Structures are given as structure tokens and as C-alpha cells.
Amino acid sequence: MSExxxxxxxxxxxxxxxxxxxxxxxxxxxxxxxxxxxxxRFVTYQAVDVPLDIKEVMEKANAISQEKIxxxxxxxxxxxxxxxxxxxxxxxxxxxxxxxxxxxxxxxxSAGLYYDITDLVKEKTPELYEYVDPYWDCAAVNGRIYGxxxxxxxxxxxxxxxxxxxxxxxxxxxIPERMTIRDIEPFLEVYKKDFPDKFxxxxxxxxxxxxxxxxxxxxxxxxxxxxxxxxEAEEVVPFYECEELVxxxxxxxxxxxxxxxHPDAATIESTASDKSIPVRFGVAWKGYxxxxxxxxxxxxxxxxxxxxxxxxxxxGQGAMFGVSAACDEKHAEACLKYMExxxxxKKFRDILAYxxxxxxxxxxxxxxxxxxxxxxDRYYLMLxxxxxxxxxxxxxVSRSFLADPDQWKGVFEEYETEGIHSALNGFSYxxxxxxxxxxxxxxxxxxxxxxxxxxxxxxxVVLPEIKRRMEAAGMDELLQDIRSQLSxxxxxxxxxxxxxxxxxx
Amino acid sequence: MTETEKMRDERGSNAAAEDIKAGGEQTEPGSLNRPSxxxxxxxxxxxxxxxxxxxxxxxxxxxxxxxxxxxxxxxTPKPGEFLLKNLFINSPWAGLDNFSFLLRxxxxxxxxxxxxxxxxxxxxxxxxIPVFIAIFLTEIHSVKFKGFIQMVMVLPxxxxxxxxxxxxxxxLATNEGQVNxxxxxxxxxxxxxxxSPGYWRVxxxxxxxxxxxxxxxxxxxxxxTAIDRSLYExxxxxxxxxxxxxxxxxxxxxxxxxxxxxILRIGTILNSDFGLFYQVPLDSGSLQSVTQTLxxxxxxxxxxxxxxxxxxxxxxxxxxxGFVLLMVTNRIIKAIDSESSLF
Numbered sequence: 001m002s003e004x005x006x007x008x009x010x011x012x013x014x015x016x017x018x019x020x021x022x023x024x025x026x027x028x029x030x031x032x033x034x035x036x037x038x039x040x041r042f043v044t045y046q047a048v049d050v051p052l053d054i055k056e057v058m059e060k061a062n063a064i065s066q067e068k069i070x071x072x073x074x075x076x077x078x079x080x081x082x083x084x085x086x087x088x089x090x091x092x093x094x095x096x097x098x099x100x101x102x103x104x105x106x107x108x109x110s111a112g113l114y115y116d117i118t119d120l121v122k123e124k125t126p127e128l129y130e131y132v133d134p135y136w137d138c139a140a141v142n143g144r145i146y147g148x149x150x151x152x153x154x155x156x157x158x159x160x161x162x163x164x165x166x167x168x169x170x171x172x173x174x175i176p177e178r179m180t181i182r183d184i185e186p187f188l189e190v191y192k193k194d195f196p197d198k199f200x201x202x203x204x205x206x207x208x209x210x211x212x213x214x215x216x217x218x219x220x221x222x223x224x225x226x227x228x229x230x231x232e233a234e235e236v237v238p239f240y241e242c243e244e245l246v247x248x249x250x251x252x253x254x255x256x257x258x259x260x261x262h263p264d265a266a267t268i269e270s271t272a273s274d275k276s277i278p279v280r281f282g283v284a285w286k287g288y289x290x291x292x293x294x295x296x297x298x299x300x301x302x303x304x305x306x307x308x309x310x311x312x313x314x315x316g317q318g319a320m321f322g323v324s325a326a327c328d329e330k331h332a333e334a335c336l337k338y339m340e341x342x343x344x345x346k347k348f349r350d351i352l353a354y355x356x357x358x359x360x361x362x363x364x365x366x367x368x369x370x371x372x373x374x375x376x377d378r379y380y381l382m383l384x385x386x387x388x389x390x391x392x393x394x395x396x397v398s399r400s401f402l403a404d405p406d407q408w409k410g411v412f413e414e415y416e417t418e419g420i421h422s423a424l425n426g427f428s429y430x431x432x433x434x435x436x437x438x439x440x441x442x443x444x445x446x447x448x449x450x451x452x453x454x455x456x457x458x459x460x461v462v463l464p465e466i467k468r469r470m471e472a473a474g475m476d477e478l479l480q481d482i483r484s485q486l487s488x489x490x491x492x493x494x495x496x497x498x499x500x501x502x503x504x505x
Numbered sequence: 506m507t508e509t510e511k512m513r514d515e516r517g518s519n520a521a522a523e524d525i526k527a528g529g530e531q532t533e534p535g536s537l538n539r540p541s542x543x544x545x546x547x548x549x550x551x552x553x554x555x556x557x558x559x560x561x562x563x564x565x566x567x568x569x570x571x572x573x574x575x576x577x578x579x580x581t582p583k584p585g586e587f588l589l590k591n592l593f594i595n596s597p598w599a600g601l602d603n604f605s606f607l608l609r610x611x612x613x614x615x616x617x618x619x620x621x622x623x624x625x626x627x628x629x630x631x632x633x634i635p636v637f638i639a640i641f642l643t644e645i646h647s648v649k650f651k652g653f654i655q656m657v658m659v660l661p662x663x664x665x666x667x668x669x670x671x672x673x674x675x676x677l678a679t680n681e682g683q684v685n686x687x688x689x690x691x692x693x694x695x696x697x698x699x700x701s702p703g704y705w706r707v708x709x710x711x712x713x714x715x716x717x718x719x720x721x722x723x724x725x726x727x728x729x730t731a732i733d734r735s736l737y738e739x740x741x742x743x744x745x746x747x748x749x750x751x752x753x754x755x756x757x758x759x760x761x762x763x764x765x766x767x768i769l770r771i772g773t774i775l776n777s778d779f780g781l782f783y784q785v786p787l788d789s790g791s792l793q794s795v796t797q798t799l800x801x802x803x804x805x806x807x808x809x810x811x812x813x814x815x816x817x818x819x820x821x822x823x824x825x826x827g828f829v830l831l832m833v834t835n836r837i838i839k840a841i842d843s844e845s846s847l848f
Binding site for chain 2: 087088089090091092093111112113205262263264266267324325326327435436437439440442443444446447448449450451456457469472473474
């Protein structure tokens, strides 16, 4: 072993450390742009997998957007915890997915992580402003806008998805278009009688899909407000004191005891592989076909709505894009321009939503879209991951089962006429100083949550215990803080202009 | 000076002497003139061999040390600015505020108790059983059978906790589980395992031992194999029984190894294997009274919040307690038997 080798290795070691240090001290650099074209780093939520053909699709989309608005994007998919890390470490990005459930919008907006686009969006991209109106309220934090809500199903409709071949065909029952949640019991009972060893109601540890949607959640899912007209600050209650919710827990527990729900539901991650389950929960919108493809399920599915549509702040914040506060005005404007193009140019929107025409999807005669097998395998995304769902063409599940191409018009009309709106839209709770209480409450909640929502535990036994523990952890202090902030907000709403103000107050 | 240190010292001076000799013969121009006996040639090779480990520790243990600051700051990042600036300049000092969330929970005493309870059993059984098996394995003469046993025992160590969690589920599921299936054959009511906290202290201890014993055993197996066989031969000639041989030859030779492992384990007494306590009980709420350890609590409390200051504060606390306990244990062991202590 010679001296030289030792010295050489030492040098290599130092050289290996250089990139480590340089990242620590300088952060990540920004890409330089050539000839006036602005390149954006666009980070979106990775729901399942990154689509295989993303490069090819983005090349095509970038060619079009460069020609139309002089903007190209690097579209990047990141899971929720990675996005959190990215936000916390101050990494550079231009546009990021943010919502009430992934990468918390209210929290980040009040922490000043997003660009205040209130004036910019009206001046530079009036078409985008027009398009999203009247849904800007759910993006308002202290009267200012920090993100673009993506128009999709802004309200939540709760539905049952039933095996129509079995219930209507074999049993001669009638599945109504609308029912109450309790009306499902006879269906469950019939199935249980036929198959005593099976469990008719789909249930996983995350509980019935969207069972909390009928509440405005101030601190999800611990402090809630039932939808009502008054919206007095006193109506803010811990979830264990919300009578409607407790009733639901009792119902689930009754079903659990009757054997409609799998005994291990509170530990089951997914029931996707068990196609035999005849009753499933769903959250969707009028005309949505994704639940009813007989080819996928092996039987005809009929949908029956039992609640909603509920329009709350959290449902309105289902998918949004925030612009980084570190952007200069040029880049912020480019982000909005890109969002505007996605919202108003259907052909362009369809590329990001469905891929390349002819390869990943094709247009049917009535203007809806049908994915090809290649599209299903190599470019399958949820619409909200890449832009407003409502701006894309509507998808049909098969040639013989065509969707209504104007579906979204009906959906938004229904929201206006039948929608149950939360009066709290526009209020965001500022958690500063109470994070330790919330963290402690979240930990307590997670001890019971799965068993309450799956019906495994008896709410009349467990809720008093939760109450005792949560009060010991500072629930009252938190409630007081929320109520005083809410009264403050109510007062400013009465005196000032409702919703979004034009100045920085 | 301990025996090993003496040995090391002898070896060092021998090597140094060699080096001087070698240096005297070396007439290559341009070679560095070091003070004689600085580091031996042999030591240089050893250092080179340990270089990857040193680099690893520098990069992943010493370089991120500044992260301790997270525990004492209200971390408020500004987008687009680099991490150190965000941490040092943009974030205000928080004093001990970040530690307060640990005190918020009324079950903190139960959580600490669980952590200590399991670690106590893991340390005691995690040493006793592997030592026991290692001693017995050396008594087996069939190489094939020995190899087979060893392989079977080490294998579980390489399974991830997620997989172990589902293996356990295959046994304990209420409806489809093997255990309940057997119980029903014998006309007994099945048990809702994931809702019955009573059994889980035992289940978790068995699972942990099943997974870790084989791997832990390797260390002791090496130590036992390294014992001079002539000692045993002598003992056999003198009429010592098997138990006597173990008591007077094997165990005394294993003592330094056992003490080292013990001290190191004490240092992490407030830490717990997150996979074991979160994945194996499938995060079942009913079981939380017996499965919630400090790491699980922190994960549950902070999963939704992404509050790095809180998690840093907890880790800091775990490290401090671990450090203090490690020093104390080492001191106690040193007082009892100075050769077995770590330093």
C-alpha cells in the first residue's frame, strides 16, 4: 500500500464531500431558461405510480404551451410526505399541489409559503379568474388568495355502490336513486342471510369513504362544525360532542355487531381485490361513471346517493395549486398563465389528463374520451393531479356505455340548486401556538379513530374515554382559541366586504 | 492496562519498529520524512480499511449534527432559501417549547413504561436466548445440520416488519386466521386478537425474539468458536461435566462480548423498533395501551403535522437519556469488572 494511494484516497474522500457541502450551503439551483421561454418546476401529488409515458406526453404538451404562452414545465410527481419535506426544507419549486388533505393549504398559506396571487390573477389572467369564480372563497386566507382551486367535484356526494345483478336481478329489490343511510339495511340483511360467512359492507381501516364530509372540519378530524345556517362560534364542537356524527358511529357499530362488517375491518388496508362485496361506499358526483364499469367489477353496479352534495371549505380545497413565495413576478405570472391554459384550452388539458391522442386515448363521437389499453397501462392519472378535472373532456368507460359530455355543467348547476353549503367557507384557523395541543389530540384520536369509523368499538363506551383524555390534553384551550378566531372572522365579515378583500388587510 | 490494550500496544510498537526498519531501507527520493514511529505501515492499512466507515459516520452522524438546533427553534422555512439559512437565521428561538407537546399527553407515563418494559425484556431475553443457542450449536457436530439451523434462525432477520406484520396477521386474523381456525376445530370460541390487548405483550416479545435471535446469535457463536479448544479438552480430562464446562470456561470467555452488547443496548433504552410496535399490531387502536411506545407516539402525533421541531425535540431527549444511561451502566460494569467495560 503506497503513500500515493493513501493521499489519492484522501483526496477522493474530500472530493466526495464537496457536493454534500455545496447542497447544504447553497440549496438547489434553478434551471436557466433560453430565449425567453420560461421553464417551471411543477410538483404534483403522486397518488399511486408515476405514469410510464410521462416524458413523451410532457414533450408534446411543452411544445404546445411553449408556442401558445412561452412556458414549459417539468412535471414531477411526489408522494405527500415528500411534498411536506420539500416545503419544510425551503426547496425551490414554482408550482405545487396543495389541498385540505395533502400538503395542507391553510397551514402553508398562513405560514407565507405561497405567493399572494390576489391581484396578479385578476390583472394578468382574467380568464382564469373568471373560470374559477365563484370558488375563490375556499382559497381565501385572511381575505387574500394564495392558490388556485381546481374545478372538480367541489362538493361531496355520498353514495352506495350496489351489485345490481344480485339485488335487483336475483332478489327483485329496487335500488332507488336516492336513499337515506339507514335504507341500506334491508340490502345488507338479505345478503347476510344468503351468505352468513361473508360481509356485505365494504370497510377498511380508513372507514366509510367520506363519512365526515357532512361536517366542516376546523381541525381535521377532531374539531368540527355541523353544516347549518347560524354558524355561531359556539357550534364549534369536538367530534365526540357532534350528535349527528355520534349517531353515525352508533349505526356503524350496530352493523358491525350484526355481521355486516368484517370483524378485522379496523386493521384492513384495502378491499380492492375482493370483487364479491355487494355494497360499497363512494364519493363522487352526478354522472360519474368510474364506479359502474361492469367489465371491471364483473357485475352491473347501480349507484344510490344518500347524502350531499356538501360544499365545505375542505371539499372545495380538494385539489389546488400554490405558487411558491420564492417566485419572482415573472415566474408567478407564468404559473398562472399555464393554469389558465389548462383551464380554458380543452385539447391541451386533455393531453395532461389522458395522454397522447391515438396512443393513450381517443375521442368518441359524442365528444367524450375513451382510454386505450396502452393509456390505461402507461398513462393513468386521476384528473385532479394535473389540473382542473372539469376543464378536461369527460371519460366514458366503454363504447357502449357513453358518458354525458356536458356532465360538469349539470354537476355545477346541482351545486347551486341542491348543494348544502358551509357558511364557514373563507375561514381558516391559524394554529400558531397550539401545535402541541393538536399533536397530542391527533395522537389520542389515532388510538380510537379506526375502530370508531369501522364500527368495531361501541361509541357509548369509547367516546366518554376519548373526551376525558382529550380534555386532559388541552381540548378546552384549543376550542376557546378557535371560537375567538371565528368570532373575529364573523365580525370582520359583517363589517367589511364579504370574502376576498382588495387590500392587504 | 487491560490485556487487550497491552496486546495492542505490543503490536503497535512492533509495527513501529518494523516501520523504522522499512524507512531506513527506503531510499526512494521524494518520500515524506515523518517522525519515526508515527503510524505503522500496518496501521495505515487498517485505517484505509476503516475509511468507508469513517466517511459514513462523518456524512450521516456528524455532518447532520447541526439538526439538534431544530429542537430549540420554531422552524419557519422560507421557500427558495437554503436549509441552513432557514434554520439559523429565519427561525426564531423556541427555548424548551418544543418539548412541551410530550407533556401534553396524559398517557406519557404509560408510554414510557411500555418503552422501558419491552426494552427490559428484549435486552435480557435478547442476550440470554442467543447465548444459550450459540452454546448448544457449538456442541452439534454435524456441519450440515448446524448450517441448516443457523440459516433457518437468521432468515427472519432479513424480513421487513411489514411482511412480519402480515405473517402474524395470517395466524391471528379473527375470521381467516390459523390460530382461531385451530381453536374452532377444538370447539372453542375464536379470539378477536387485534381487539384483545391482554395477549399482546407476549405476542410482541415472541415476535421480536423470533426475528432477532438468529442474528444476535452470530456474535456469540463467533466468540464461542474463538475459545481455545484445549481448555475444553483439559476440562474433559479432569472430568468436568458439560454444565461445568459452560459455567467455568464458556461463560467467562463470553463475558466481555455480553457486557458490550448490554451497554450498547442500554444506550437505546428509550428507543423502540417502530416496525414492531406499529406494523405488527397493524396499528390497531384497542391495542394501543400495550403497543404504544415513544417512537410510535411521536409518529402518530406528528404524521399529520410534519412538525420537524417536535420530532427533533423527542429524538434529542431519547439520545440524552440513552447517553446518560450508557455512561452510568459502563461505570457500574467497570466497577464490577474493569475488563468488560466498553471504555
